[in-house]
Amino acid sequence: MTNYPLLNLFWTMLEFFIWILWFFLLFKILxxxxxxxxxxxxxxxxxxVLVIILPFIGVLAYVIIRGRSMGLRDQEQAQKADAAFKQYIRDAAAPPTEGVTASTGTRHVEELSKLADLKANGALTxxxxxxxxxKLLG
Structure with a gap:
């Protein structure tokens, strides 16, 4: 049996956690x-090249120089995804187009099912x- 004190185990876990965070930051920056x-x-x-050749200096320089714009780009991407999701909800809840025949009832059932799923997932109030x-039924 080896002698590996508990403090060394915690230190190893901390180093592993910091290593994982480092890779997350590196991939986020790339x-x-x-x-x-x-x-x-x-x-x-x-x-x-700077981030790969000199990773610590490159990542720190990138965060210092472009950190604010990086956050703005993340926020812009989240807003675009939210707008696309809301547009999908509007399209799913839109009344059927003219000329829809016997499948109208099936389409209503499918769209009501989608709306119920969105409500159950908390995406809709x-x-x-x-x-x-x-709007769908009226």
């Missing part, structure tokens, strides 16, 4: 470099659910 539209291809290449249901 994704942000590729997602950034305000940098030229050469600037992106320079940041990638009770009021939004009722409005969408009334």
């Amino acid at each position: 994704a942000d470099i590729f997602r950034s539209h305000d940098m030229s291809g050469w600037a992106k290449a320079g940041w990638i 009770e009021d939004e659910f009722q409005k969408a249901k009334d």
